[in-house]
Amino acid sequence: MNSPFGMKSWRLFLALAAVFFAFALPARGDGRIVVKVPQADRELLQKDMVRFMEQQHALIDALAARDMKRVETLARSARPPLARIRALASGKPLPLEGRLPQIKGDEALFLRMRKNLPPPFLNMLLGMRETWAKIENDASQGKDAEQALKHMSALQGHCVACHKLYRTEDR
Numbered sequence: 001m002n003s004p005f006g007m008k009s010w011r012l013f014l015a016l017a018a019v020f021f022a023f024a025l026p027a028r029g030d031g032r033i034v035v036k037v038p039q040a041d042r043e044l045l046q047k048d049m050v051r052f053m054e055q056q057h058a059l060i061d062a063l064a065a066r067d068m069k070r071v072e073t074l075a076r077s078a079r080p081p082l083a084r085i086r087a088l089a090s091g092k093p094l095p096l097e098g099r100l101p102q103i104k105g106d107e108a109l110f111l112r113m114r115k116n117l118p119p120p121f122l123n124m125l126l127g128m129r130e131t132w133a134k135i136e137n138d139a140s141q142g143k144d145a146e147q148a149l150k151h152m153s154a155l156q157g158h159c160v161a162c163h164k165l166y167r168t169e170d171r
């Protein structure tokens with residue numbers, strides 16, 4: 001029973017395997033980083049996301065028709081206060097022009113988002129919003145659809161990057 005595969009080695013192996021599975025598997029999940037947020041905030045985030053997708057669809061539709069007036073209107077209506085997300089990502093207090101009066105307790109939400117969402121997450125959100133603003137600017141200056149399509153590609157790059165990296169769970 002002194003062989004390397006004797007009882008003792010097997011016990012040690014099983015104990016190590018148990019420790020490995022106890023720690024490694026739950027932490028690994030599907031490979032994405034888990035961000036925990038309160039359930040109501042998570043629902044709000046999901047609603048926003050579906051809206052992003054709708055807005056993106058509408059933008060692509062307008063671009064396909066080369067209707068830059070519609071692109072401008074859509075990008076403008078899709079744009080939330082850029083000041084809000086800039087303040088969120090840079091750690092500054094919520095500025096007046098960044099408030100969302102339609103959301104009850106929007107300042108508390110702003111502070112919870114800062115607490116719960118990691119900085120790279122906030123930066124990707126900011127990148128997405130800034131790209132949206134570029135599309136609006138370009139369209140308002142009469143630039144053509146080609147430029148806007150490049151921005152759209154960058155915009156979707158942010159969606160993809162964040163979804164590959166993060167998922168949410170209820171806190």
Ligand code: HEC
Pocket residue numbers: 046047049050052053056121122124125128155156158159160162163166167168169
């Ligand atoms: C900074 C990160 C981030 C960015 C940028 C982002 N998302 Fe998301 N999105 C998430 C997270 C986190 C979830 C929740 C996924 C989960 O918990 O599994 C989500 C969920 C979604 C969902 C599913 C909503 C539901 O009903 O469950 C859609 C659709 C979506 N995103 C679309 C988009 C689109 C389109 C864009 C770009 C225009 C985008 N997202 C940009 C982080 C992001």
